[in-house]
Amino acid sequence: MIRFENVSVTYRGGVKALRNLDLTIEDGEFVVVVGLSGAGKSTLLRVLNGLVPATEGSILVDGTEVVGASARTLREVRSHIGMIFQTFNLVERTTVVNNVLMGRLSTVTAWRSTFGLWPASARAAAMEALERVGIVDKAYVRASNLSGGQQQRVGIARALAQNPTLMLADEPVAALDPVTSRQVMGDLQRINQELGITTLINLHYLDLAQEYGRRLVGLNGGELVYDGQIEDATPETFSSIYGREISSTDVLVDHDQS
Amino acid sequence: MAVSQPTPVETRPGRPLGPRIWRWVIAVVILVAAAWSVTGLNVSVDRLLNASGDAWNVIKRMWPPAFSIEIKRGVIGKVLQSIYIAWVGTVIGAILSLPLSFLAAGNVSPRLIRLPIRQVFNAIRSVPELIVAVILIAVTGLGPWAGALAIGLHSIGTLGKLSSEAIENIDAGPIEAVDAAGGRWISAMRWAVLPQVLPVVVSYWLFRFEINVRASAVLGLIGAGGIGSELVSQLNFRNFPEVGAVLFVTIVAVITIDLLSSALRRAIIQGGAGPDQSRSGEALEDLTGMSLA
Amino acid sequence: MTAPSSPPTTWPTKPRPRVSILIGAILAIAFTVYSARQVDMRFSTFADVWTNPLWEKFWPIPWEWVFDRRNVINPLIETFQIAIISTVIGCSIALPVSFAMSRLTTPNSVTYYSSRVVMNIVRAIPDLFWAKLLVTAVGVGAFAGSWALSIFSLAVMVKLFSEDIDGADPRPLEAAKAAGGRHIPSVATGVFPTVFPAYVSYSLYVFELNIRASLVLGLVGAGGVGRVIEAQRQFFRFGRILGILVIIFVVVVVLEQVSVAVRKRLV
16 A cells, blocks of 8 residues: 655755645555646656655555665665656667566675576566566567567566566656557556556546546646546546646547547 | 849948958967977977988888898787787776776766766876886886786776766666666666666777777887887887888788777677767777867 | 466577677687786786885975976977977878868879878877887987877878868869869868868867877977986986976866867857
8 A cells, every 4th residue: 555645845946846745545556647747747656666755744655664765675665666667768788688687686686686697586577577568579689679669568577577566657658659558558457457566657648547547646736636536537627637628639549640 | 023233342241350350360379389389399490401301211211121030030929019918908997997987977976986086087097108107117117017007007097988978878767767676776787877888888998909009019119018119129220121110010010900990899889879979089089088079 | 476377488598699799708808818928917016016115216206396497397398389380280281181081072083092091001100109210310309209290190180180071061062063163172162161160179189189199209209398207217216207297297187178168169
């Protein structure tokens, strides 16, 4: 279970990215976070695993306090949290399996991983993760030779290799075309259902949010402005989250076809 | 529309005066500096006029080069020794500069560690190899090992600077991914940074080797062994045909190594995104240790 | 994991490293070991070097000797003079030669190939080899040093600049030729203006290279501050050498700052 209590984030230079946020997420939930760019979506995910430090408040991840935690505690917490990035964040010059093995770094001593002496269990976990996203045959291919959708699957496999209890996805499909976007969202949904991994996804496209989300969280200017079931959200809900009328750029399908 | 009349001469824009004045100022400054410099050479007109004749005379006397004598004197072994010195120096520089360059890179190393290491790089680069060798030869004794150490030390400075700049230019995404997965700093360097920079860094090593071959040849002039020592001993006795042979061997060795190394560098960089710059830019950076941008 | 995973036999096996890379690595290691033996590599040096009694001669630095004009400052001025005159001569001659050496602007293939061959040979001879040769040919002193650095900076400059001319836009040259221009005027109006900024910036670099090179010319008798180092090392006056080193260090650092500032203004 994840609990945010009165969490605020102020960046150097005074920009307030999150304001007094309270939020509780139960195990196994599939939560979609929407909001304009700059609304604090990305900060919400990064404050959860300590990539961005919270300036005040408390964040409990499965009972461990993240705010003000030591580097050691943070590494421990992060080892159970998989993260997927908008830009994939792969090392393109190396093989797919080496990228996925990066998800096992927290389980291997520093000197073993530095010399590439991965235990067989780590290699097996990496292969299983690749199998789950359907690209195990690409394991020894250079990541740069993969298509965008395949690269994001490597990113998902890297997160899965951690055996996470929580999955954070920061705009996972923003760099992908509509068809691939749906496949990747389908992968994430399937993983949530099959493995019961709590999943938090930032999305810009409303139709994707409605299609795949179950619970919807809306942010505006760093404040929580909506929290409810996706079925209850109306077009008015979205325009109030966005603070403006919904336009064709806010949905994935239409603006590609028009 | 009617064909326009030529504008009256007095209303046409004149040539702008500012840039022209600057051009003249700079030209005069360069001329004055050159004239002042010539006075420092302490050279009589007589000597100036004879100089090109003297130089030509020396060149003429190098022909034909005395290859057979030089081969008997072991010139091949000596040029190889210069190459060994350069190689050992490059390896020393490469091995020591690699870890240091991570600690000197702004994006992966804290200020407190980064700044002193950068100062060390700059300090090393500021002292010419030859002077380092003068001191090393005094304390370690004459010989190739002193030369290799001098070259190695200097290479730490230049390679360290270039490699840390290569690290600063990487994509930071993979580092974030390692952090997010609970990896340590050393793991992020090994798995997120090293694969991105290694081809570029290795090509810098090879380029440094090309430079070091010239440097080690020069070190022989002050007693570090190799082809430079042979040149000095033959020049001191004014055995010009032998000098011609030594020069010929040097030229062949330097050009061969340049060609091999640059072919290898191209093959290494081809695999991915290398630094997008011309070869001459790269050469400049290495020679001066400063980027063109 | 709830979903059944297929047996590991469907997983691809790790490919063997490429033979060429393997052989290359073995060769590199073997060559390193062999070279290390050839240069009499001794790790004991790192232990012995600290106890060498010679270190005591490095301290104290006799500053009053160092700052006496005749000892270091005048040779240092000579160093600058060598660098200036060599840069002016080398870069001036390099201007026409570079145009002859570029595929785009060369008047004919004979000029192209002959200039390339000559310049590549000149560049393959290290700068201090030139200095040593010219000291033998025209006598000890700054005159030989200026000759040597002029030749060497010519060779470096043409290499850098001719590559820039190669990369210049060929269309203005075509236009000038199409308008009936002769070769040299066409190059002067069609290509020269676009590559002139590169020429200026390379000249500054060459000047910097020449200063660095001229600091050590004296070690082979070609003038400048290096000859003081050479003279003092004969008598093991290492304190004085260290003093000179400090001055050289300051000169190089200041030079670098100045050249960074100048280049910023140019760009």
